[in-house]
Amino acid sequence: MCDHQSLNNYPLIEVPTLVTNEKIEDCISLKNEQKLIFETKAIGQPDNQELTLKPFFNIHHERYTIYWNIMNKKQYQQFGEEEKRRRAREQNIIVDEITPNEQQPEVDHNMKVKNSYSGYSNAVHSGWRDARNEGYFSYEMKVDPYKDMYLFVTYNKSDYTIEMDGIKMKREFTISIDGQHIATEHFNHKDTAELYSKSYRIPRDIVKDKQNVVVKFQANKDKVAGGVYRLRILNESSLS
Template sequence: MLAAKTAPFAHEQLNVFADDSRMGHIAQGPTCPQEAAPLFVSDSRDFLHRFKPVPGQPLTFTAPGLVQGPNAAGLRLIPFFRLHDSRYMVYWQHSTPAGLAKLRARTAQGEAERIALARRTIDQVAPGEQQPESDHAFAGEGADAGIHGGRHWRHASGWFSYRLNDKAGEGRVLRLTFAAVDAGRRFDVLVNDRPLRTITLGPNEREFYDVDIDLPPGAAQDGTLAVKFVAHPGSLAGGLYGLKLLRGE
């Protein structure tokens, strides 16, 4: 597998060594805007012939005219196992020259939406994933988990719950992510053991979709929020593919 070192921020000094803290292995530093990443631009997907070996440097390649983007000049692809202490590219976007401007605009819009959502997000859980569920006090009866469409889910014939953090009491909205394949399921959503809403999953043209539920004022208690999903008789609670606690718009 080939990768390329990138340098989206001039004179950046990365701390590439993990310490012994619990999350010390997680990379730190500013997020790189996606439009700052290089990409392949070609009229055809058949562009392997455009990779050129670098004389005297085994398994090292350039791609003249194929790689575009900031700081793309002189970029080299090397075996991933030789790449250290750097930001890098492994997965690349591809565009035709005619579609490049549209791709960049779509990429910028999507990133702006992700940044805005991240700023609104107080806490979140990835249902069905071990560490996020452990961090949020997962409990349940008749609960099961799995993967659909490359995404983890959690459901239960009885109930399951999480405890979200909201130290400042800013939470105003619960955003729940569901899948169209679960249409027909019916269950209750409770917050701090108080009924919030009954949900009946209906058909949806999107494979995955979000449902927002407004929270009552002062929902958080002692800086936390217990969210519980309880199945109706003969049905299942979930599957839940995402759970976010958001500030107001």
């Protein structure tokens, strides 16, 4: 792999928010005039970070950001409170979740595979997993037998036909839970790279008296299942 591609398969950095009641230019000082390196006051949130600013042409083999969110302290406090409420709601709704292409979550969920591939998409900054030519991948996931359950799957609008060993494979696959058919999917056209999620209601009889179920994505012959970019079990039909 070329040096300039060495970071391509790693998630993006968590970019701090610049929080100050002062003018932003009053929070930046010159540290190296020859190299044009600047440093901020400890206004990077969270954790009161001091941030280094330097010319883009001088950045090599490291993560960076060009654009920043800037807020005053009141705005940041309101943002933090809204974020806490959102996360609390998600914690109440999400029964279980998996991030494909991450080893530990997949091991923890007893993943089984055949003709399955995974990777990281720089376009949407997310890992993914698919299966090809009658292949499959499955996970063991928690459910709550006393509530309505929904399978909440995140896909990528740009996923379409791929070519493998001279065969053009469209994305056509089935989704099953504990061997019972839940849905058949066809990705019929290519769109701009963007993640979107789809909710599938799980019949009550599938989860009755159970704590766990096996969710399976099965590719048809010469077809592709997925990619799946995130997988959740919810006790409501969506996160919103």
